[in-house]
Amino acid sequence: xxxxxxxxxxxxxxxxxxLTINCTYTATGYPSLFWYVQYPGEGLQLLLKATxxxxxxxxxxxxxxxxxxxxxxxxxxGSVQVSDSAVYFCALTPFGGNEKLTFGTGTRLTxxx
Amino acid sequence: xxxxVQSPRYKIIExxxxxxxxxxxxxxxxxxxxxxxxxxxxxxxLIRYENEEAVDDSQLPKDRFSAERLKGVDSTLKIQPAExxxxxxxxxxxxxxxxGINEQFFGPGTRLTxx
Numbered sequence: 001x002x003x004x005x006x007x008x009x010x011x012x013x014x015x016x017x018x019l020t021i022n023c024t025y026t027a028t029g030y031p032s033l034f035w036y037v038q039y040p041g042e043g044l045q046l047l048l049k050a051t052x053x054x055x056x057x058x059x060x061x062x063x064x065x066x067x068x069x070x071x072x073x074x075x076x077x078g079s080v081q082v083s084d085s086a087v088y089f090c091a092l093t094p095f096g097g098n099e100k101l102t103f104g105t106g107t108r109l110t111x112x113x
Numbered sequence: 114x115x116x117x118v119q120s121p122r123y124k125i126i127e128x129x130x131x132x133x134x135x136x137x138x139x140x141x142x143x144x145x146x147x148x149x150x151x152x153x154x155x156x157x158x159l160i161r162y163e164n165e166e167a168v169d170d171s172q173l174p175k176d177r178f179s180a181e182r183l184k185g186v187d188s189t190l191k192i193q194p195a196e197x198x199x200x201x202x203x204x205x206x207x208x209x210x211x212x213g214i215n216e217q218f219f220g221p222g223t224r225l226t227x228x
Contacts, residue, residue, distance in 0.1 A: 004155070036219075043117070044156070044204070044219040089155050100146065100169060101217060103155025 002027040006090050006104030013080055013111055021075040021107050023064075023090035031092040033057075033066055033073040034101065038087045047075075047088070082111045115139070117220035119205050125226045131193035134223045138186070138207030145182055146217060147190050148204040156204050162188065163210065192225075200227045 007022035025031065035047040035057070048057030053068035062077045073090060090104040118137040126132050138145050143164050148156035159178065161169040164185040173180065177196070182188040192199055202222040208215040 043221040044206075046216050046218075049216075091155070100158040100161060101148075101156070103157070105153065105155050 002031070002092060002094055002102045004090050004092055004102055004104035006107055008105075008107070010108040010110060013109070015082055015111055015113050016079045017111075019075070019077040019080045019084075019109070021088055021090075021109070023073045023075065023104060025071050025073065025090075025092050027071075027092055027094055027102075029094060030068075031094050033064070034091045034093075035062070035064055035073070035075050036089040036091055036103075038089065038106075040086070044089065080109075080111050082113055085109055085111050117205055117207055117218055119203075119220040119223055121223055122221060123224050123226075125228065126195055127228050128197055129194040131191065132195050132225060133189055133191045134203050134205075134225075136188045136190070136205030136220060138188070138205070139218055141209065142207035142218070143185070143210030144208045144215065145188050146206040146208075147180060147188070148206065150202040150204055150222070152201070159190070159203075195225075195227045197227050200225055 003026045005024045032051045034049045036044045037047045038044050048059040050057040050066035053066055056065045064073050064075045087106045087108045089106045091101040093099040120135050145162040147159040149159055150156040160173045160180050162182045180190045202224050204222045205220045206217040208217045
């Protein structure tokens, strides 16, 4: 079945550091890929998405590129802030539309000033 | 615009007791999802509704779990009887439905503790 493997955490970085959170997937066909973020005390929010190979999703300074050849969707940010501290989830839907999301286990990110 | 509303936010019960969770999706959203998130894990789908119809309940433990979505709006998820392993966060999400890639909007969740 479909699966998502995420870089294990927790990850602790200093403010203004470069961030990479690795995500690889296994799926049949051409899935759509997502990054969701969960801030402390809040619900899951969509951070960015990509729906086909070589697409780049971006939002709030975060980027991720859909790499079909390596089945990856790594999350990057050039300069993190304390406010980026949260749990980040990589996810996919197999065919897009209204299908269920399959999530990774999440990566807890803590940014220290 | 109001987001997905869930209640209660927290629930503590003893094993073998029944429990119910309620979800009000975003107005106009036809698709509703219930996910369960165990500690340290990502959410996993329990059931998906398109309007009133449950179109994917393959992961719902039907011996003890039940769900309904009357009139295609609010939804209730019930566990009877609860077991220790049911302790988790239960998340409700909704999306507009229809063609294309639809973002799922999540509620804050109900944290269930079974003692």
